[in-house]
Amino acid sequence: MSKKTLVETTINGEAVEFLCEPRQSLLECLRDVLELTGSKEGCLTGDCGACSVLVDGRAVCSCLMLGVEAQGKNIRTVEGLADGTALHPLQQKFLEHASLQCGICTPGILVSATALLNRNPDPTEQEVRYALAGNLCRCTGYDKIVRAVLDAAKAMKSGARPNRAA
Amino acid sequence: MHAFNYESPSTLADALKLMKAHGEKARPLCGGTDLLIQMRAGVRQPEFVVDIKKIKELRELKFSARAGLRLGAAVSCIDIAENEEMRRNYPGLTEAAHLIGSLQIQNRASVGGNLCNGSPAADSTPALIALKARARIAGPRGEREVPVEEFVVSPGRTVLKPGELLVQLLIPAPAPHSSDAYLRFIPRNEMDIAVVGVGASVTLDGDKVKAARIGLGAVAATPLFAQKASESLAGKKLDDAALETAARLASEASSPIDDMRGTAEYRRHVTGVLTRRVLTIAAERARKR
Structure with missing residues (x-):
């Protein structure tokens, strides 16, 4: 029953293999097996978005996906946004706009915002708010987050670049 | 989560073999956005989880x-x-x-x-x-x-x-001059479970309704087809009187409960309101087709 399965996947651009039981969520695999603890455990019901990661470019709640389902998938976590010490423009703008307080929602919000800007480099405020509807923040009241995402979009249009294809 | 076996068949035949072999112990997995929550809560505890996402059909x-x-x-x-x-x-x-x-x-x-x-x-x-x-x-x-x-x-x-x-x-393929619409009432803009949901399709013949279908959600133990409300529109102009009749019949077809999202009385009322609105939107869309 609890036989472990080998899962072959790509995480943040690198081929990664890991062993997991079917009952382990992708979030558990990332945090407990691979020690990628940037993705946070919040509600475990798909409401808060703190565990958001990109799977083949789409934001998903990693708490609602099994680790074994990651077989053959291309996964990007918040750890894959910066290149060494060079921050992704979204990360830079979150700092400049003070878009976080406790920070537990921040990795998930950065991931959702990355998914948005990859598809829509010039979003309206409403589009940003819609794209982030699945990410709850209890500290900021969202305004600073939305401003940072809009500002990052502007910066990226005028040349600031994510260092890898996030 | 409890321990289970995971299978991800790549053909429908293989999936059906697994489903047959494991019967009630098996549960198909697609997006997992309900199933994983239910498994974590212990509401469903399948011994075999059959991932059906790789099957062509x-x-x-x-x-x-x-x-x-x-x-x-x-x-x-x-x-x-x-x-x-x-x-x-x-x-x-x-x-x-x-x-x-x-x-x-x-x-x-x-x-x-x-x-x-x-x-x-x-x-x-x-x-x-x-x-x-x-x-x-x-x-x-x-x-x-x-x-x-x-x-x-x-x-x-x-x-x-x-x-x-x-x-x-x-x-079915949409008939000429037909379209559909769906409206849900929730107390916020996104991310909530319907207090009431109403879907409608409308087929027009000139300025009259040729056929309509109304589906209701969250106002009974199962989603409903509001048959009388739907049939009341056939052959009529979609004017205030016709909309009012359809809204009343849809509301009468509902049998909602009181819960934290709304009272039964409120849900019956909202069923009528949404029915009017959704029929109007579907008809506007149908006019353009």
């Missing part, structure tokens, strides 16, 4: 102006929402799929899964009822088709027998 989204739509049970809500043909031909179903949960949920969840989960408040089910969708089911005794309004039999339970899988949803 279940991933198919094929529209033709003659045959209509074949919508695989595993097609994600986002793939529906971003499909031009879906937006053009079935805007109501498309908007229903595009308001289930967050984008994170829509990126994983499917309309087929929304139906199979059997919630009375499933957003896409009233939209499917409005479109006269049929569920194509495969199982140990071959295939069968069930009208979508008969698919859910009680909260969380469906017509699927042990060993059976929902393969596709079959939806």
Whole structure:
């Protein structure tokens, strides 16, 4: 029953293999097996978005996906946004706009915002708010987050670049 | 979560073999946005989880102006929402799929899964009822088709027998001068479970309604086809009186409960309000086609 399965996947651009039981969520695999603890455990019901990661470019709640389902998938976590010490423009703008307080929602919000800007480099405020509807923040009241995402979009249009294809 | 076996068959035949072999101990997995939550809560504890996302028939989204739509049970809500043909031909179903949960949920969840989960408040089910969708089911005794309004039999339970899988949803091609719409009432803008959901399709003949179908969600133990309300519109102009009659009949067809989302009385009232609005939107869209 609890036989472990080998899962072959790509995480943040690198081929990664890991062993997991079917009952382990992708979030558990990332945090407990691979020690990628940037993705946070919040509600475990798909409401808060703190565990958001990109799977083949789409934001998903990693708490609602099994680790074994990651077989053959291309996964990007918040750890894959910066290149060494060079921050992704979204990360830079979150700092400049003070878009976080406790920070537990921040990795998930950065991931959702990355998914948005990859598809829509010039979003309206409403589009940003819609794209982030699945990410709850209890500290900021969202305004600073939305401003940072809009500002990052502007910066990226005028040349600031994510260092890898996030 | 409890320990279970995971299988991800790549053909329908292999999936059906697994479903037959494990019967009630098996549960299909698509987006997992309901199943994983239920497994974590101990509500469902399947010994075998059968991932159906790799099966061609279940991933198919094929529209033709003659045959209509074949919508695989595993097609994600986002793939529906971003499909031009879906937006053009079935805007109501498309908007229903595009308001289930967050984008994170829509990126994983499917309309087929929304139906199979059997919630009375499933957003896409009233939209499917409005479109006269049929569920194509495969199982140990071959295939069968069930009208979508008969698919859910009680909260969380469906017509699927042990060993059976929902393969596709079959939806007729839109008739000339027809369209559909879906509206949900929730007390916030996004990310909530319907207090009431109403889907409608309208086919016009000049300035009169040729046919209409109204599906109701979250106002009974299962999603409902509001037959009397739908039939009351045939041959009528969609004026205030016709809308008022349809709204009243839809409201009478509902049998809601009191819960934290709203009282029964409130839900009956909102059923009428949304019925009026959704018929008006569907008719406006139909006029342009």
